[in-house]
Amino acid sequence: GVIPTTEVLAMKFWQRLEDILPAGLLYEVKLYETENNIASYRGEV
Numbered sequence: 300g301v302i303p304t305t306e307v308l309a310m311k312f313w314q315r316l317e318d319i320l321p322a323g324l325l326y327e328v329k330l331y332e333t334e335n336n337i338a339s340y341r342g343e344v
Contacts, residue, residue, distance in 0.1 A: 305337075306338045309340040326341065
């Protein structure tokens with residue numbers, strides 16, 4: 300299985316949002332676990 304790290308969750312949220320939002324609207328998913336632990340995801344390069 301996949302370990303649900305902050306980075307993995309940000310990527311999974313991106314994938315879900317990408318399916319329902321209009322193309323080009325989604326820029327970045329930023330997930331705050333704590334004040335000092337933040338994961339950002341901007342899709343595949």
